[in-house]
Amino acid sequence: xxxxxxxxxxxxxxxxxxxxxxxxxxxxxxxxxxxxxxxxxxxxxxxxxxxxxxxxxxxxxxxxxxxxxxxxxxxxxxxxxxxxxxxxxxxxxxxxxxxxxxxxxxxxxxxxxxxxxxxxxxxxxxxxxxxxxxxxxxxxxxxxxxxxxxxxxxxxxxxxxxxxxxxxxxxxxxxxxxxxxxxxxxxxxxxxxxxxxxxxxxxxxxxxxxxxxxxxxxxxxxxxxxxxxxxxxxxxxxxxxxxxxxxxxxxxxxxxxxxxxxxxxxxxxxxxxxxxxxxxxxxxxxxxxxxxxxxxxxxxxxxxxxxxxxxxxxxxxxxxxxxxxxxxxxxxxxxxxxxxxxxxxxxxxxxxxxxxxxxxxxxxxxxxxxxxxxxxxxxxxxxxxxxxxxxxxxxxxxxxxxxxx
Amino acid sequence: xxxxxxxxxxxxxxxxxxxxxxxxxxxxxxxxxxxxxxxxxxxxxxxxxxxxxxxxxxxxxxxxxxxxxxxxxxxxxxxxxxxxxxxxxxxxxxxxxxxxxxxxxxxxxxxxxxxxxxxxxxxxxxxxxxxxxxxxxxxxxxxxxxxxxxxxxxxxxxxxxxxxxxxxxxxxxxxxxxxxxxxxxxxxxxxxxxxxxxxxxxxxxxxxxxxxxxxxxxxxxxxxxxxxxxxxxxxxxxxxxxxxxxxxxxxxxxxxxxxxxxxxxxxxxxxxxxxxxxxxxxxxxxxxxxxxxxxxxxxxxxxxxxxxxxxxxxxxxxxxxxxxxxxxxxxxxxxxxxxxxxxxxxxxxxxxxxxxxxxxxxxxxxxxxxxxxxxxxxxxxxxxxxxxxxxxxxxxxxxxxxxxx
Ligand SMILES: NC(=O)NCCC(=O)O
Ligand SMILES: NC(=O)NCCC(=O)O
Numbered sequence: 165x166x167x168x169x170x171x172x173x174x175x176x177x178x179x180x181x182x183x184x185x186x187x188x189x190x191x192x193x194x195x196x197x198x199x200x201x202x203x204x205x206x207x208x209x210x211x212x213x214x215x216x217x218x219x220x221x222x223x224x225x226x227x228x229x230x231x232x233x234x235x236x237x238x239x240x241x242x243x244x245x246x247x248x249x250x251x252x253x254x255x256x257x258x259x260x261x262x263x264x265x266x267x268x269x270x271x272x273x274x275x276x277x278x279x280x281x282x283x284x285x286x287x288x289x290x291x292x293x294x295x296x297x298x299x300x301x302x303x304x305x306x307x308x309x310x311x312x313x314x315x316x317x318x319x320x321x322x323x324x325x326x327x328x329x330x331x332x333x334x335x336x337x338x339x340x341x342x343x344x345x346x347x348x349x350x351x352x353x354x355x356x357x358x359x360x361x362x363x364x365x366x367x368x369x370x371x372x373x374x375x376x377x378x379x380x381x382x383x384x385x386x387x388x389x390x391x392x393x394x395x396x397x398x399x400x401x402x403x404x405x406x407x408x409x410x411x412x413x414x415x416x417x418x419x420x421x422x423x424x425x426x427x428x429x430x431x432x433x434x435x436x437x438x439x440x441x442x443x444x445x446x447x448x449x450x451x452x453x454x455x456x457x458x459x460x461x462x463x464x465x466x467x468x469x470x471x472x473x474x475x476x477x478x479x480x481x482x483x484x485x486x487x488x489x490x491x492x493x494x495x496x497x498x499x500x501x502x503x504x505x506x507x508x509x510x511x512x513x514x515x516x517x518x519x520x521x522x523x524x525x526x527x528x529x530x531x532x533x534x535x536x537x538x539x540x541x542x543x544x545x546x547x548x549x550x551x552x553x554x555x556x557x558x559x560x561x562x563x564x565x566x567x568x569x
Numbered sequence: 570x571x572x573x574x575x576x577x578x579x580x581x582x583x584x585x586x587x588x589x590x591x592x593x594x595x596x597x598x599x600x601x602x603x604x605x606x607x608x609x610x611x612x613x614x615x616x617x618x619x620x621x622x623x624x625x626x627x628x629x630x631x632x633x634x635x636x637x638x639x640x641x642x643x644x645x646x647x648x649x650x651x652x653x654x655x656x657x658x659x660x661x662x663x664x665x666x667x668x669x670x671x672x673x674x675x676x677x678x679x680x681x682x683x684x685x686x687x688x689x690x691x692x693x694x695x696x697x698x699x700x701x702x703x704x705x706x707x708x709x710x711x712x713x714x715x716x717x718x719x720x721x722x723x724x725x726x727x728x729x730x731x732x733x734x735x736x737x738x739x740x741x742x743x744x745x746x747x748x749x750x751x752x753x754x755x756x757x758x759x760x761x762x763x764x765x766x767x768x769x770x771x772x773x774x775x776x777x778x779x780x781x782x783x784x785x786x787x788x789x790x791x792x793x794x795x796x797x798x799x800x801x802x803x804x805x806x807x808x809x810x811x812x813x814x815x816x817x818x819x820x821x822x823x824x825x826x827x828x829x830x831x832x833x834x835x836x837x838x839x840x841x842x843x844x845x846x847x848x849x850x851x852x853x854x855x856x857x858x859x860x861x862x863x864x865x866x867x868x869x870x871x872x873x874x875x876x877x878x879x880x881x882x883x884x885x886x887x888x889x890x891x892x893x894x895x896x897x898x899x900x901x902x903x904x905x906x907x908x909x910x911x912x913x914x915x916x917x918x919x920x921x922x923x924x925x926x927x928x929x930x931x932x933x934x935x936x937x938x939x940x941x942x943x944x945x946x947x948x949x950x951x952x953x954x955x956x957x958x959x960x961x962x963x964x965x966x967x968x969x970x971x972x973x974x
Contacts, residue, residue, distance in 0.1 A: 354794025371793060375839065386945055387828035387851045388776060389759025389919030392818050394943065399829055400815050403808040410805050413797050423792035424804055425839045427832065434780065434830045434849040434886075435920075436946065444839040446792045481839075514794030515840075538799065540791055541841065 166560055167271075168553025171264040175552070178204060178244065178260065179252040188543025189252055193245040193287035193298075194222070194326035201244045202332060205259060205284065212266045214282075218334025221312050222327045223299040224284040228266050230276045230567060236342035238276070238567040239526070240265065240559060241283030242350060242518060243299075247291050251545020253351045253535060253552075259284050261349040261556040268560055277568030278344055285518045286332075292317045300518035303339040304525045339525070345493050345566045348519040349531040349559045351547055355538025356511060363554040364506045365532035366497050370513040370520045371421065371448040372455045372486035378466065380405070381475040384431055384439025395437050396473040399429065402441040405476075408465050409445060412458050419512065420458065421448040450486050450512045487513075487520045493529035493566070500561035506554055531558050571965055572676075573958025576669040580957070583609060583649065583665065584657040593948025594657055598650040598692035598703075599627070599731035606649050607737060610664060610689065617671050619687075623739025626717050627732045628704040629689040633671050635681045635972060641747035643681070643972040644931070645670065645964060646688030647755060647923060648704075652696050656950020658756045658940060658957075664689050666754040666961040673965055682973030683749055690923045691737075697722045705923035708744040709930045744930070750898050750971045753924040754936040754964045756952055760943025761916060768959040769911045770937035771902050775918040775925045776826065776853040777860045777891035783871065784882040785810070789836055789844025800842050801878040804834065807846040810881075813870050814850060817863050825863065826853040826919065855891050855917045892918075892925045898934035898971070905966035911959055936963050 181204060182190045182197035191197040202224060206216055209226035217225045227237065242258025262282035269276070285303070290296025293315045301307035313324040327333035352358070357365050382396030406424050413420035423446040430440040445462065449455040466476050501508045511532065513520070519530050533555035536546040586609060587595045587602035596602040607629060611621055614631035622630045632642065647663025667687035674681070690708075695701025698720045706712035718729040732738035757763070762770050787801030811829050818825035828851040835845040852867065854860040871881050906913045916937065918925070924935050938960035941951040 352794055353791050354796070355790070355799045356794075356796065359799070373793070384947075385760070385943060386758045386920055387826065387830055388778070388853060388921070389757055389761075389945075390826075390943060391759070391761065391823045391919075392826060393822065394760045394764070397815070397828075399811065399832065403811040403815070406804065406808040407812055410802070410808070417798065418796045421792065421795070421797065423802075423840065423842055425792055425834075425841045425843060426837050427804065427834050428837075429830075429832050432831050432833075435828065435851055436830045437828055438830060446840055448793060514796075515791055516793070538790060538795060540794075542789075 166264050166268045166553060166556045168549050170267065171260060171552060171556055172549045174208065174260045174263060175252060175256060178256055182246070184249060184543050186543035188545065189246045189250045190248055191244065191246045192248065192292040193289065194323065194330055198245055199330035199332065202284065205244060208263055209282065212270055214266065217336050218332055219336040219338045220309055220334055221299050221302045221338050222286040222332040222334060223303060223338065226282045228269065228280045230279040232277060233279065235278045236344040237279040237281040238344050238563050239281040239283055240347045240563060241285060242348050243285045243288035245287055245289050247289055247541045249543050251540060251542060253545055253547045254353065254540055255288055257351055257552060258349045261559050264556045265560045265563055274569055276564065280563060280567055288518055293323050297516060297518055297521050300521040304521040305339065306521050306524065309338055343526045346519060346522045346526045346528045347493065347531065347559055347562055348517060349533065349555045350517055351535040351540060352532040352538070353515050353535060353540035357532060357534035358536055358538055360509065362507050362509055363533065363551040364501055364508040364558055365511040366494065366501055366508055367489065367513050367530035367532050368494050368510050369450060369489050370487040370516065371419065371450050372452055373484045373516065374447045374455060374459055375481035376445040377479040377481055378443050378445060379477040380441045382439055382473065385437045387435040387437055390437060397437050398441040398474065399438040401469055401474050402443060405465060405469050406443065409462060412461050416449060416454055419450040420454065421514065422446070448514065452485050455486065484516065487523055489523055489529045490527035493527045496562040496565050497529050497531055497558060499565060500558045503561065504557055506558065531555050571669045571673045571958060571961045573954050575672065576665060576957060576961055577954045579613065579665045579668060580657060580661060583661055587651070589654060589948050591948035593950065594651045594655045595653055596649065596651045597653065597697040598694065599728065599735055603650055604735035604737065607689065610649065613668055614687065617675055619671065622741050623737055624741040624743045625714055625739055626704050626707045626743050627691040627737040627739060628708060628743065631687045633674065633685045635684040637682060638684065640683045641749040642684040642686040643749050643968050644686040644688055645752045645968060646690060647753050648690045648693035650692055650694050652694055652946045654948045656945060656947060658950055658952045659758065659945055660693055662756055662957060663754045666964050669961045670965045670968060679974055681969065685968060685972055693923055698728050702921060702923055702926050705926040709926040710744065711926050711929065714743055748931045751924060751927045751931045751933045752898065752936065752964055752967055753922060754938065754960045755922055756940040756945060757937040757943070758920050758940060758945035762937060762939035763941055763943055765914065767912050767914055768938065768956040769906055769913040769963055770916040771899065771906055771913055772894065772918050772935035772937050773899050773915050774855065774894050775892040775921065776824065776855050777857055778889045778921065779852045779860060779864055780886040781850040782884040782886055783848050783850060785846045786880040787844055787878065790842045792840040792842055795842060802842050803846040803879065804843040806874055806879050807848060810870060810874050811848065814867060817852070817866050821854060821859055824855040824917065825859065827851070853919065857890050860891065889921065892928055894928055894934045895932035898932045901967040901970050902934050902936055902963060904970065905963045908966065909962055911963065936960050
């Protein structure tokens with residue numbers, strides 16, 4: 165049985181690195197804070213007798229040897245970089261739950277058949293360097309190493325240079341070897357478990373995600389002297405569009421999602437009729453056919469709202485199909501949850517995670533625990549020690565079953 | 570008869586000061602460019618034998634004496650400060666049409682009964698220093714001198730300091746003496762005259778204007794893991810509100826106007842459901858009772874859209890009642906237009922102008938000329954020489970009738 169108090173203490177100790185005023189964390193990828201966090205956690209891994217490897221994109225792998233050194237490892241992990249105003253649990257929990265699994269195995273003197281790896285993936289958040297989920301993206305051949313190393317932050321500083329600067333530019337090739345299974349424990353980042361008062365979610369996959377930009381162009385003019393009939397108001401068309409777009413998921417509950425999160429007005433002046441409005445659209449669904457239908461309905465709405473003097477432009481930003489995790493890995497999680505008699509539901513991750521990319525090349529499953537109020541990507545992100553402990557316990561049992569003992 | 574070519578040349582010469590790449594003007598109030606523009610135009614006034622006075626808010630008055638020095642002056646004018654990406658005609662036209670009136674009177678050796686003043690009002694645009702129409706606001710006791718002098722730009726530099734720096738901190742008290750009448754020629758800044766192909770508009774007043782800020786607060790959350798039913802989406806409520814707000818003027822054509830020009834999202838991130846949306850509302854009408862009804866309908870909409878978990882806050886930013894210009898001054902303009910047999914309509918200014926404030930203490934009227942496509946507050950603002958000439962001709966005749974000869 166894992167030690168919940170010890171896990172909590174490690175979470176709080178790591179949260180000291182890049183602590184923010186409201187009790188959150190700012191540990192952007194490849195900054196000094198990220199280096200300090202990496203050094204701290206690696207020290208804890210070493211204390212448990214683990215060997216450390218760093219690959220060329222800075223992913224960290226801590227290994228606890230199994231009975232047979234040449235067998236494929238069973239892996240768990242997550243990330244320790246954060247949003248600029250991030251929380252103490254997003255990512256950190258998955259890494260430190262892995263550490264707690266190792267501590268428990270050492271304490272109980274259990275030797276597994278397969279080696280166990282705990283991974284820390286580079287730049288999951290994508291706040292400082294785009295694209296998101298970079299380390300796991302390279303590991304799963306979704307991104308090339310060169311694309312990742314060349315990415316630059318807003319100041320023009322590259323991933324390559326920052327990895328060197330903080331001494332995490334490893335020499336090992338990225339991926340290219342067998343991993344038996346990958347498990348990731350994570351806070352849900354949504355409200356379902358907390359609202360339903362359940363300590364654990366068995367995650368069977370992740371929603372597919374289509375990202376778009378819409379640009380509506382009319383003609384800006386002075387709000388005073390321009391009679392209504394002469395106007396080509398880009399916001400009028402946009403707000404009509406947004407109203408209709410936001411209903412696309414209504415008939416597709418609970419797995420359909422639609423969000424307009426970003427909207428920029430031009431020229432954004434109180435007494436000027438908007439000449440141009442740009443907004444983002446984020447469509448998600450667990451089922452690709454449904455997601456494609458949502459796309460079609462969305463595209464049809466844009467055509468319907470097109471009118472004389474108003475131009476509507478659609479740009480696809482990203483398309484990620486729905487992910488279905490590996491049935492045998494999900495069963496390991498199911499078995500663990502059942503043997504521990506934990507109240508739970510099966511659920512689909514609404515957000516992207518390292519596990520989503522890794523599942524493309526490795527049998528994968530995830531374990532969710534509640535975060536309070538469903539609030540994440542926020543300094544006030546919070547979670548309950550007993551539920552974090554329950555999730556780590558599930559992780560231990562699933563990995564033990566997979567690694568053999 | 571005025572000299573249209575000479576007027577056009579002066580407009581083009583002034584437009585050299587702070588010229589912008591797209592053929593517009595950037596001559597923000599009390600900058601070096603404003604100083605250069607003021608110096609240039611004052612030189613032209615001196616060439617015509619006019620005396621120059623500067624008051625404590627930097628308003629410039631160029632006087633051509635009448636037969637009787639102690640009579641109240643007949644005044645015209647406008648402003649020469651511009652928007653950051655402003656045009657060559659907004660404001661400048663009213664000042665240089667006044668100069669052209671003086672040049673014509675001198676050329677024709679006409680002496681008027683009353684003195685004639687041409688005014689250049691400080692900071693009409695309000696782009697650098699809020700509030701707008703500052704110089705005419707102090708002159709008409711709408712603002713106090715102290716409020717105006719204390720206003721600061723975004724860098725924290727005050728009107729007081731900038732007036733001193735550019736040597737336009739005059740010593741004369743602001744206003745406080747009789748002005749017989751004030752006439753302002755201006756481009757329409759809207760599409761009506763240009764669309765209707767009319768060289769001149771007789772302006773009988775200005776729309777009343779109510780300005781508001783609306784803040785809609787929900788709760789931001791991650792766009793992926795948050796099922797639709799858990800969301801408190803501030804943009805969803807805002808776009809429904811905006812759709813309805815933008816119809817408030819529909820039954821009040823042509824004098825009702827409603828604009829949402831500014832909208833700011835928080836946190837404005839592609840995969841975050843908006844937690845807070847702030848937007849501006851600009852209501853205008855020629856009739857105060859109608860404007861008040863528009864206010865009531867607007868406020869009622871906000872109450873109707875209020876729902877569980879969404880807060881809607883309304884802040885009044887400014888209220889300016891409709892302006893009715895002086896009937897006898899309007900008649901001077903009507904008579905001039907008729908005697909010149911110019912095709913015209915009577916119209917109400919949709920925008921605020923120095924004349925709107927001045928009409929509170931001085932008998933006032935305005936003359937509009939078309940701007941091409943109705944485009945203003947834009948570098949591509951444009952106007953036709955023959956129509957600018959026609960407007961100046963109307964100004965000459967109206968002032969001559971008022972000043973007596
Ligand atoms: N976990 C997370 O925020 N991933 C980013 C991509 C997404 O919006 O799902
Ligand atoms: N002319 C002008 O832009 N005035 C500012 C106030 C308004 O929006 O009418």
